[in-house]
Amino acid sequence: MNKILLILKREYLTRVKKKSFVFTTILFPALYMALIFGTGYLSSSVQKMNIAIVDSSGYFGDSLLAKINANDSTILFTPVKDTSIKSHFRKAGYDGYIIIPPIDWQTGRKNIKFITDKTHGAGTESMIENKLNIIWSEVVNEKLGIDNEKKTVLNTSNISIKEENQENKNANSAVSSTIGYVCGFLIYFILLIYGSQVMMGVMEEKTNRIAEVVVSSVKPFQLMLGKIIGISLVALTQFFIWIACIFLVYTVGKMMGSESAVASAIVAGIQKSFASVNLPLILGCFAFYFMGGFFFYSSLYAAIGSAINEDVREAQSLSFPITLLIIFAIFMMSVAIRDPNGPIAVWGSIIPFTSPIVMMARLPFGVPGTVPAWQLILSMALLVIGFLCTTWLAAKIYRTGILMYGKKPTWKEMLKWALRK
């Protein structure tokens, strides 16, 4: 036990002291934010277009077009009388043209052609269509004799629904989904990044030939366990720093709240999100599923690392099936968030291969509202059994592999190592 402690201390300290640890700890949240805001910004900045409208129906008058252009100028409709625009619309400064044929106002008209010289996406098409339809509904309204007053009624009078779970009145599906996503993705990243760190660490010991020296002092199992626990603590440290940062932003925001509108908005947002979920339960389960998932997968990564030699390509090809399982779990998670009660969500959150990620995505929807207690208990129990099994199997592969040099073992050989007494 004392020796495991020594080993995990070394694994922990050498990693935390590295510059790259400090770097990723700071950089990861920054990149994550950049990713979220960056894609938001990119998707909102749509290229402007100028489209020539050649009207032969008589409905799309200049004044109507001018009115609609004033409301939204990303797509500009310019009335053109001359049909010779067909041959030189690009030169005249248009991205395309639409010749509006005669239309019967009661039936409308489908598939009016939008002529361009390069293909635009479906998004652009529907935007142009929407804009034309705004004009068209004005035309139709007028034909039907609907005045502005009636129009307002038509536009504003509608029915909306809001779900209320009788087991959990505070449940807010938007906030739950967000928290679920964040938790699931964090575990996903940790499994992939730190899992491969375990693999590389084992490989390093093997190729440096230090493994033989160390296992003449400690049992291979102790060496493997010390490494896994040490690296999991590195990951936890990183989390702790991130959570501390959020807390810091929160407190600072609270103090400045009265002065800065942005800060108070952030504080209000955080308060609102946390009020709607059972925070201690989420954090507790997060720690559990993080550790469980980490032990489950990193022991497999350790086994792979012990089986291979210097070749990084071997590492990639042997670890690919395991990485695939983790990626599979993240797909199941996105299904589970859309439908947290569906069979995929339920089974995905119980089977240990996917449960750390899928269950974390479901939990914010509420216990026992969405996740019955028996499912949570079963899932936790299975994960514990699961990681005991993988650690046990991995230890056997590790014990043989760490001292085995030469050719890359096949899966069959590794299975043989694992099942040998």
Add this chain to the structure above:
Amino acid sequence: MNVLEVHNLKKYFATQKAVDGISMNIEEGGIFGLLGPNGAGKTTLLRMITGIFYQDSGEIIFNGKKFNPEKDVANIGYMPEERGLYKKMKIGEQAVYLARLKGLSKADANAKIKTWFQKLEMESWWNKKVEDLSKGMSQKLQFVTTVLHNPKLIILDEPFSGLDPVNANLIKDEIFSLAKNGSTVIFSTHRMEQVEEICNHIVLVNKGKNILDGKIAEIKNSYKENIYSLTADNLPAQGNSNLFDVVNEKQGKLLLKLKANSSPNDILQYFINEKAAIHSFNEVLPSLNEIFIKLVEGTATARQFQNVN
């Protein structure tokens, strides 16, 4: 007293009877040579003695009791043939870490490392990293980490490979003084001249079995072929003699093989009578190298894969 006894030890791998019934006793305080050609099973044997592998059958008695890896590894220092250290770790820290894995306290480890570093002129290395060391330097470091915790049994697998003669002598002296202070050294190699120089007892292993076991002097005696070397001036012309056969003759130096009923005295008498001016006369014992080659010769140079069942 025997510090280590091995009884009929076996370890089979899927395609190899790596160790196939080896027995040996190692006395306390001696320097013990474990010899054998490549792939004879030396490393597997050593890995069982160090608790890295479990034997399939047989028994290891360490220090008078059944070998218990968990407890006994603290009394063993093992330097494997393939050296290994953490490349990115500082040398001082690394030595402390390895010593603490053997059960030393932090203060104890620090003090011992300081003395050893002083002894081997390595003090300036403390804050350097292993990747900054040359091969010979890291070899020295490896040796220090092996013997740091004062083990009763020190196992060195090819300890001199990669060392220059000066550093090799330095390590050799340390091995002698460790043995003098009561440690037992097992020295695995296929370099015979080193074995003759250092060891007092050897075991020769081939194909997973020990084929020779004994004190070097006794082994040499039992393999002697009654060959004597004589240097002298005024040697008489050599005809047939009923006392000896001439094996080799070279400028006043004769290599003679005695016939069954003659003694060295008869030979000397013969040459004195012949008025030869004798400078030296001594028995030529076979070198370990010759015994080794003789015993191993005829077996395939590389171990073949075999079916184990």
